[in-house]
Amino acid sequence: MKPCFPLSKIxxxxxxxxxxxxxxxxxxxxxxxxxxxxxxxxxxxxTPNGSNQEQTAxxxxxxxxxxxxxxFDEANVPQLQSDSSARQVRVLRPGDMATMxxxxxxxxxxxxxxxxxxxxxxx
Numbered sequence: 243m244k245p246c247f248p249l250s251k252i253x254x255x256x257x258x259x260x261x262x263x264x265x266x267x268x269x270x271x272x273x274x275x276x277x278x279x280x281x282x283x284x285x286x287x288x289t290p291n292g293s294n295q296e297q298t299a300x301x302x303x304x305x306x307x308x309x310x311x312x313x314f315d316e317a318n319v320p321q322l323q324s325d326s327s328a329r330q331v332r333v334l335r336p337g338d339m340a341t342m343x344x345x346x347x348x349x350x351x352x353x354x355x356x357x358x359x360x361x362x363x364x365x
Contacts, residue, residue, distance in 0.1 A: 302326050303364060312358065
């Protein structure tokens with residue numbers, strides 16, 4: 243009865259396995275991880291409500307409270323913007339779509355169905 247695997251095949255397979263193992267181990271670092279690896283930079287820090295500069299640039303609602311309850315007129319927008327120190331103005335009518343991004347220097351003028359100024363908000 244002949245063996246399934248002759249001895250010569252076992253020797254060749256073993257030699258090939260040893261050779262392959264030697265090649266793989268020479269390419270992999272032997273030292274523990276972190277010895278020759280540069281440290282990653284620290285993650286950026288993010289403030290939840292923006293920077294202090296943004297907060298100081300917020301619009302001033304107290305200066306324009308007089309406008310609540312008045313009829314809205316596009317001609318009054320520059321005056322409201324100037325009085326509130328806002329950099330941007332957004333007029334929102336009932337049912338208008340608006341983005342949810344927050345800009346502390348933006349004045350939002352909320353109108354009712356008759357174009358009367360219902361609310362003023364920064365953001």
